[in-house]
Amino acid sequence: MRRAYPFSAIVRQDEMKRALLIAAVDQGIGGVMVFGDRGTGKSTAVRALAALLPPIKATTDCPYHCDPKADAGRCPIHTGTADDAPAETEMISTPVVDLPLGATEDRLVGALDLERALTRGEKRFEPGLLARAHRGFLYIDEVNLLEDHLVDLLLDVAASGENVVEREGLSVRHPAKFVLIGSGNPEEGELRPQLLDRFGLSVDVKTPTDLADRIMVVKRRDAFDRDPQGFTEQWAEADAALGAQIEQARASLVDIEVPDQVLESGSRLCMAIGSDGLRGELTLLRTARAVAALNGASAVTERDLREVAPMALRHRLRRNPLDEAGSTVRIERAMTELFGA
Numbered sequence: 001m002r003r004a005y006p007f008s009a010i011v012r013q014d015e016m017k018r019a020l021l022i023a024a025v026d027q028g029i030g031g032v033m034v035f036g037d038r039g040t041g042k043s044t045a046v047r048a049l050a051a052l053l054p055p056i057k058a059t060t061d062c063p064y065h066c067d068p069k070a071d072a073g074r075c076p077i078h079t080g081t082a083d084d085a086p087a088e089t090e091m092i093s094t095p096v097v098d099l100p101l102g103a104t105e106d107r108l109v110g111a112l113d114l115e116r117a118l119t120r121g122e123k124r125f126e127p128g129l130l131a132r133a134h135r136g137f138l139y140i141d142e143v144n145l146l147e148d149h150l151v152d153l154l155l156d157v158a159a160s161g162e163n164v165v166e167r168e169g170l171s172v173r174h175p176a177k178f179v180l181i182g183s184g185n186p187e188e189g190e191l192r193p194q195l196l197d198r199f200g201l202s203v204d205v206k207t208p209t210d211l212a213d214r215i216m217v218v219k220r221r222d223a224f225d226r227d228p229q230g231f232t233e234q235w236a237e238a239d240a241a242l243g244a245q246i247e248q249a250r251a252s253l254v255d256i257e258v259p260d261q262v263l264e265s266g267s268r269l270c271m272a273i274g275s276d277g278l279r280g281e282l283t284l285l286r287t288a289r290a291v292a293a294l295n296g297a298s299a300v301t302e303r304d305l306r307e308v309a310p311m312a313l314r315h316r317l318r319r320n321p322l323d324e325a326g327s328t329v330r331i332e333r334a335m336t337e338l339f340g341a
Contacts (some may be wrong), residue, residue: 003228008238012208013041015090018291019201019311020049021242023137023179025249026290029283030200031180033143033191033315040205042183042218046096046139052243053094056135056251060088063127064174065095066133073173074162076125095136095178097129100137102143108150108199109165110172125172130163133178143182144191145283151195158198200283201308202315204328249293256289257299265339269309272334275316283310306335 002228010017019032032043059075068089099108110128120287128136140146146154163176180199184191190260196202208214224231236316266284275281285300287308314327 001302004047004051005044005221005224006232006235006239006321007045007052008242009220009224009231009235010041010048011220013045013205015203015311016042016045016205019203020045020181021052021246021288021294022290022308023181024049024246025293026253026286026288027177027179029145029286029290030198031182033199033202034181034183034205035107035186035202036183036205038185040207041060042205043139043141046137046181046183049137050094050096052239052246053096053136054243055091056094056249057089058135060090062087063265064131064156065092066175067135071175074173076174078171091226097136097178099138099146100139100240103129103150109153111165111167112170118307125165125170127174128163130157130176130178131174134174134176136178137181138178139181139183141183142185142188143195144184144186144189149194152205152246154196155198159281161264187276190304196315197279200316201287201311203311204314240291248296248306249290252296253289253293255298256292257286258289259299262288262300262302266305269331269334269340270313271308272338273313273317273331275313277316278315280313286310287312287320302339309335325333 007017016032016034016036019034023029024033034045036042056065057068059068059071062077064071064077068087076234106128108128109130110126113124113126152196157176158180161175161177163174165172182191182199208217220231263285266281266288270278270281270284284305288300288304291304291308292298295304297304310328310331311323313331317330
């Protein structure tokens with residue numbers, strides 16, 4: 001089994017790492033879109049996140065690894081009805097599934113098990129990547145190059161939390177709730193606005209310009225490639241601390257208070273920058289609450305709000321032909337005007 005590069009060993013790219021930790025704490029935020037140059041650690045960070053995620057309880061031998069409580073009655077295999085014997089459970093790793101760029105529709109949503117159909121004459125559904133990603137993360141590299149019909153499928157499933165497959169005489173409905181993580185290079189094509197809006201957070205990563213940072217990236221990557229096990233063990237304690245921080249933040253999330261003053265500040269900011277709809281304000285609220293939980297605080301502060309505002313709002317701004325400033329600059333300028341330096 002190939003080892004993932006340790007999350008804690010990633011040099012800089014602080015906003016990207018922070019956004020991924022936030023998405024791990026509150027999966028209702030809507031995922032993360034990472035834009036940036038090639039070779040800046042986007043895929044490395046997502047795959048490294050998997051090692052930090054706490055295990056989840058799932059129904060034994062269920063291809064959808066359903067939650068015995070939350071998914072009762074929705075799983076095509078284990079119905080979870082009152083008349084059935086209690087399903088056996090097991091602890092499994094949180095799924096982190098890659099969607100290859102050339103994946104077909106059948107690979108994504110599932111299809112008829114051809115081998116069983118030909119050898120036994122039975123119609124049986126073979127779950128796809130959406131089933132595997134349930135209760136976990138679905139990672140799409142070069143998401144801006146994804147074919148339109150697959151984007152439409154992802155939009156439908158992301159909105160409903162269910163995958164419905166009706167083909168070849170099959171009719172299957174199964175839960176498919178996941179955190180969508182995407183990465184891409186803006187120079188290779190724009191992302192459809194409908195899909196971009198589904199991402200809760202958006203971050204930009206750039207090639208390091210500091211000489212010391214570049215040297216550190218090369219040294220650590222070379223050390224990992226030469227001795228993956230030894231390098232991973234060096235960072236095991238730091239990664240374990242991050243994993244514990246995620247667990248603690250999840251447990252305390254429901255108790256985090258959001259003062260009315262902070263809510264007002266968030267709404268004023270969204271109005272000032274002209275963000276579309278109210279999804280930006282909801283995402284801003286949830287993201288700030290997740291940050292407060294990660295920091296071990298009991299309430300959200302305006303400082304939390306200011307920290308997460310660019311990643312929660314930069315992809316929700318309308319283009320202003322009279323203002324050539326980038327979206328991040330416009331948000332920071334609005335925060336300075338509203339809240340001071």
